[in-house]
Amino acid sequence: MSASAFPLLATGALRQAQGVVSLSHHAGRRRSLLLTAMATVAFVATVSAFVLFEERWPDGTVTMQLQLGTSGRLTDGSASWGESAESALAAWNQSISRVQFRVVRDSPAPRGDGNGVNNVFFSNDVYGMAFDTGVLAVTTDWVRRTTRIEADVIFNSAGTWDSYTGALRRGTQDFHRVALHEFGHVLGLDHPDEHGQTVTAIMNSRTSDLDHLADDDIAGAQALYPASGGGSTSGGAGTVSFPPRNESLDFRTQLDTKYRVGLGRRPAATYVDNEGDIVWTQEYLRYRVNRCTHQQAVDRVMSQIDGGAAMGVCGAAAAGQVQFPPRNEPLDFRNQLEVKYRDGLRRSTTSTSVDNEGAVVWTQEYLRYRVNGCGHAVAVQNVFVQIDGRAAPAVCR
Ligand SMILES: [Zn+2]
Numbered sequence: 250m251s252a253s254a255f256p257l258l259a260t261g262a263l264r265q266a267q268g269v270v271s272l273s274h275h276a277g278r279r280r281s282l283l284l285t286a287m288a289t290v291a292f293v294a295t296v297s298a299f300v301l302f303e304e305r306w307p308d309g310t311v312t313m314q315l316q317l318g319t320s321g322r323l324t325d326g327s328a329s330w331g332e333s334a335e336s337a338l339a340a341w342n343q344s345i346s347r348v349q350f351r352v353v354r355d356s357p358a359p360r361g362d363g364n365g366v367n368n369v370f371f372s373n374d375v376y377g378m379a380f381d382t383g384v385l386a387v388t389t390d391w392v393r394r395t396t397r398i399e400a401d402v403i404f405n406s407a408g409t410w411d412s413y414t415g416a417l418r419r420g421t422q423d424f425h426r427v428a429l430h431e432f433g434h435v436l437g438l439d440h441p442d443e444h445g446q447t448v449t450a451i452m453n454s455r456t457s458d459l460d461h462l463a464d465d466d467i468a469g470a471q472a473l474y475p476a477s478g479g480g481s482t483s484g485g486a487g488t489v490s491f492p493p494r495n496e497s498l499d500f501r502t503q504l505d506t507k508y509r510v511g512l513g514r515r516p517a518a519t520y521v522d523n524e525g526d527i528v529w530t531q532e533y534l535r536y537r538v539n540r541c542t543h544q545q546a547v548d549r550v551m552s553q554i555d556g557g558a559a560m561g562v563c564g565a566a567a568a569g570q571v572q573f574p575p576r577n578e579p580l581d582f583r584n585q586l587e588v589k590y591r592d593g594l595r596r597s598t599t600s601t602s603v604d605n606e607g608a609v610v611w612t613q614e615y616l617r618y619r620v621n622g623c624g625h626a627v628a629v630q631n632v633f634v635q636i637d638g639r640a641a642p643a644v645c646r
Contacts, residue, residue, distance in 0.1 A: 299469025
């Protein structure tokens with residue numbers, strides 16, 4: 250259940266959003282219970298960022314029955330609540346492909362809790378239960394085993410609503426950003442700020458001046474519904490392309506934080522800074538998956554470090570899943586890289602919380618996901634799941 254409460258408490262003159270969410274998981278088909286204050290969170294996967302429920306929709310379309318009634322023209326130009334809601338659904342659709350929202354405008358579908366129809370409407374209660382004080386909207390969650398089968402979104406008609414962009418306006422709720430938030434619950438996202446995370450996100454439990462999906466929201470949706478192929482990499486027969494360096498470097502930076510904060514590792518001296526570590530390890534692996542031997546790959550990278558041009562790869566990878574070398578070989582490369590930076594480039598030391606073996610192993614894992622159909626955010630998440638001691642998620646194709 251995601252009693253996705255998205256409440257508002259009056260605090261003096263300024264009304265400030267404050268979140269309350271509760272989760273209870275039961276076997277079989279069930280509906281969420283609306284609980285306040287106490288968050289009973291079970292089976293919620295907390296990774297480096299966003300938080301996901303375990304349940305998701307099957308691939309395909311999720312049809313939302315928009316039954317929000319009429320409005321005058323709203324401040325952001327929307328002709329109706331329904332139009333604002335459609336815009337919010339379209340924003341989520343742009344971030345994922347495996348599941349897509351569809352809408353029925355001004356739907357006459359019967360409203361019901363547990364009727365298999367996804368109703369979206371205003372009401373002054375939640376199927377007979379009062380809204381908790383200050384709650385703006387609620388998303389229900391019906392699941393069968395781990396598959397979501399119904400989600401109704403109920404906006405509190407007691408609020409004063411408009412649809413607008415920019416900073417929150419005193420006394421008037423922005424329907425659009427609350428809709429973005431609730432539809433995120435429909436997809437299966439939870440509140441990052443209630444799971445120890447400090448991120449910029451629409452999915453945080455409090456409304457804020459943020460009026461659009463943030464990177465963390467999108468990464469969460471993509472983790473729930475990973476692309477089944479494509480992305481910035483190519484696989485199969487032919488030369489294997491690697492991700493752009495800024496993404497690999499972002500991974501390497503997050504890995505350092507994960508080791509330092511998540512695993513409590515102390516920084517240690519290294520001659521190879523994070524950027525050099527990721528760039529040259531990636532380059533070494535690029536040669537390896539494209540048919541170069543260990544020695545050929547080492548020689549080519551060292552030549553590049555000395556200022557030589559990047560050389561051609563040694564052949565085309567076989568069709569199918571891209572294979573990586575045994576871990577002892579990239580580790581040997583990484584140890585040679587350390588010597589190269591110290592003696593060849595005469596670099597002074599910097600520090601990293603990730604030992605050479607961890608750096609090589611997890612960089613290779615990150616790249617393995619990337620060249621096998623996973624996007625950046627999904628690849629990072631899949632690596633961190635493993636660092637947390639869980640089984641390696643499958644690649645994305
Ligand atoms: Zn919420």
